Amino acid sequence: MKNGIFGHPTVNIIVAFLILSIFISCSGENEIQKDEAMKISDLFPSEIDGWSPSGEFETYDREGIFTYINGAGEVYRMYDFREVWVRHYEKEGAPEITVEIFDMGKPEDAYGVFQHASQGGDAGIGRESEFNGGLLSFWQGCYYVTLLPEKLTDDTKQAVLNAGSEIAKKIGDKGEKPELVSYMPTENRIANSLKYFHLHTSLNYHYYLASENILNLNESTDAALAVYDPDRVYLVLIEYPSPEDAEDARSSFISAYIPEAAEEGIYEVQSDNWTAIDKSNDYLIVVFDADSKQACLDLIKNVKENLTK
Amino acid sequence: MKKTGEGLTRRDFLKGATFATLAATMGLPGQTFAEGGEKSESSRVVLVRHADVLSKDGSASQEVTEEMIQSGIRELFQTETAEEAWKKLFGPEDIVGIKSNVWGPLPTPGAVENAISKGLISAGVDEKNIDIDDRGVLRNEIFKKATAYINTRPMRTHHWSGVGGCLKNPIMFTPTPWAYHDNSCADLAKVWELSVLKDKVRLNVLVMFTPLFHGVGAHHFNAEYTWRYNGLILGTDPVAVDSTGLSILNSKRREYFEEDRPIKPPAHHIVFAQTKHKLGISDPSRIDLVKLGWKENILI
Numbered sequence: 001m002k003n004g005i006f007g008h009p010t011v012n013i014i015v016a017f018l019i020l021s022i023f024i025s026c027s028g029e030n031e032i033q034k035d036e037a038m039k040i041s042d043l044f045p046s047e048i049d050g051w052s053p054s055g056e057f058e059t060y061d062r063e064g065i066f067t068y069i070n071g072a073g074e075v076y077r078m079y080d081f082r083e084v085w086v087r088h089y090e091k092e093g094a095p096e097i098t099v100e101i102f103d104m105g106k107p108e109d110a111y112g113v114f115q116h117a118s119q120g121g122d123a124g125i126g127r128e129s130e131f132n133g134g135l136l137s138f139w140q141g142c143y144y145v146t147l148l149p150e151k152l153t154d155d156t157k158q159a160v161l162n163a164g165s166e167i168a169k170k171i172g173d174k175g176e177k178p179e180l181v182s183y184m185p186t187e188n189r190i191a192n193s194l195k196y197f198h199l200h201t202s203l204n205y206h207y208y209l210a211s212e213n214i215l216n217l218n219e220s221t222d223a224a225l226a227v228y229d230p231d232r233v234y235l236v237l238i239e240y241p242s243p244e245d246a247e248d249a250r251s252s253f254i255s256a257y258i259p260e261a262a263e264e265g266i267y268e269v270q271s272d273n274w275t276a277i278d279k280s281n282d283y284l285i286v287v288f289d290a291d292s293k294q295a296c297l298d299l300i301k302n303v304k305e306n307l308t309k
Numbered sequence: 310m311k312k313t314g315e316g317l318t319r320r321d322f323l324k325g326a327t328f329a330t331l332a333a334t335m336g337l338p339g340q341t342f343a344e345g346g347e348k349s350e351s352s353r354v355v356l357v358r359h360a361d362v363l364s365k366d367g368s369a370s371q372e373v374t375e376e377m378i379q380s381g382i383r384e385l386f387q388t389e390t391a392e393e394a395w396k397k398l399f400g401p402e403d404i405v406g407i408k409s410n411v412w413g414p415l416p417t418p419g420a421v422e423n424a425i426s427k428g429l430i431s432a433g434v435d436e437k438n439i440d441i442d443d444r445g446v447l448r449n450e451i452f453k454k455a456t457a458y459i460n461t462r463p464m465r466t467h468h469w470s471g472v473g474g475c476l477k478n479p480i481m482f483t484p485t486p487w488a489y490h491d492n493s494c495a496d497l498a499k500v501w502e503l504s505v506l507k508d509k510v511r512l513n514v515l516v517m518f519t520p521l522f523h524g525v526g527a528h529h530f531n532a533e534y535t536w537r538y539n540g541l542i543l544g545t546d547p548v549a550v551d552s553t554g555l556s557i558l559n560s561k562r563r564e565y566f567e568e569d570r571p572i573k574p575p576a577h578h579i580v581f582a583q584t585k586h587k588l589g590i591s592d593p594s595r596i597d598l599v600k601l602g603w604k605e606n607i608l609i
Contacts, residue, residue: 072468074490133525148526201493205574210318
């Protein structure tokens with residue numbers, strides 16, 4: 001839902017006190033939620049290089065996000081998205097700046113949503129950042145943050161960089177990347193190709209595999225994907241809740257995608273185009289588009305070594 | 310591997326003429342070559358462009374837009390006059406809803422809506438039986454009584470469905486749009502089976518005045534990734550109309566990025582609209598594309 005919360009600074013303080021009084025008398029769960037919400041509003045700059053807040057804060061939860069960003073809200077809902085807070089900043093004669101702070105529930109998912117559409121180009125802000133197409137985005141802690149000027153000028157660029165730095169400083173806690181991505185080999189990995197996600201729709205976004213969910217991905221699975229030179233080989237590493245779940249997914253994949261491979265789990269799907277799948281405890285390792293059987297085996301071996309380090 | 314179109318895998322797209330051409334539609338790898346065998350069905354689509362449809366400030370000229378719509382519909386139905394074409398589609402007994410799109414950064418231009426209304430009136434539709442709406446279609450009295458619809462919106466890349474075009478535009482005819490979001494909107498064509506809509510959309514007009522070919526940020530919009538294409542795509546088959554628009558976006562992306570950079574996620578709902586839902590034709594080799602007007606940088 002879109003919620004107009006604050007307006008005039010004085011009203012802000014009064015409303016803040018009222019909310020604080022109310023949730024002190026509420027249940028512990030509500031107290032935690034409200035307390036968290038208050039912290040998000042505190043992350044916004046009070047002004048940005050002469051740009052002042054315009055209008056009220058807007059907030060959207062998992063349902064309301066569709067109102068705010070149409071069907072694209074699904075991208076955030078693929079992760080543990082809780083809510084987004086939005087504020088617009090105005091300055092006379094200058095383009096508007098919009099700041100959005102997404103509470104992604106946990107650092108791993110803030111990282112995942114940042115990497116989802118990342119194109120590279122470190123802006124030096126937060127845990128990881130980029131400045132592309134006029135948009136500054138970064139993740140830090142549980143938060144994914146975007147700052148978008150209506151028009152990119154030297155002034156708006158500097159303003160969003162300054163505001164981004166201020167927000168990152170206020171967030172403080174840096175947050176850790178998902179452990180899973182540390183198992184992905186770094187040698188020959190194409191820059192910026194590393195992705196982290198949970199669902200089949202995310203896999204299809206990065207590498208269209210199948211219309212059906214043949215790897216049994218779901219909210220309780222964690223997956224990493226990266227692309228390797230030479231020949232743009234795709235490597236997918238998935239952690240399942242149990243070895244049995246991993247085995248079920250392996251069988252499903254072989255049956256739906258490479259039935260010719262049978263138990264060996266490796267097959268040349270086209271001339272010089274190999275696909276392989278292997279299992280290690282809770283993990284499945286899948287290789288696509290390798291130019292040889294050996295290239296598949298080498299990547300799988302590298303991952304297995306990383307898993308046992 | 311399933312090969313029926315019910316559930317497709319990457320391997321299906323990698324081999325076989327039918328799926329290879331569809332793969333090209335989606336920007337997936339797969340060889341594009343002319344299909345052998347019979348082509349039992351095709352769809353006629355008209356692309357009409359005009360160099361002067363947009364003013365310096367980007368607003369659409371009413372006069373030029375009307376000229377484009379009229380020449381487009383005349384060519385689509387191969388009639389002597391535009392009025393004849395309109396009368397093939399609509400008559401005085403009709404109540405018509407024009408399903409527009411109000412998305413802030415790239416709405417359906419008023420000039421297009423007005424030009425369509427004029428066309429309807431020329432076919433004898435009573436002005437009071439015509440209305441234009443987007444998000445209020447389920448509450449709009451004209452839409453509730455409509456005997457027919459015209460479906461029009463701008464073409465753009467979309468964060469979740471790959472692209473937003475004519476196929477996606479009627480999503481507001483369901484009170485639960487999110488019910489169609491699964492698997493990156495793979496089954497968007499199902500919307501067209503809603504009783505309120507089924508067989509009632511008689512014309513689709515995909516606006517290609519300033520299409521969005523790439524998106525950034527939460528709202529997936531930056532004017533940097535639009536360009537003045539100055540076109541309209543008209544057809545009775547929304548799948549063929551969107552497939553044609555998608556081909557133009559893919560060409561623009563190749564030109565802009567100087568490499569093949571497929572739209573993410575792939576707009577597979579356009580392919581499934583043909584292979585699974587049989588709503589129309591997405592395979593470019595089976596689209597009878599007629600090009601009218603301005604040819605510079607046509608990209609298709």
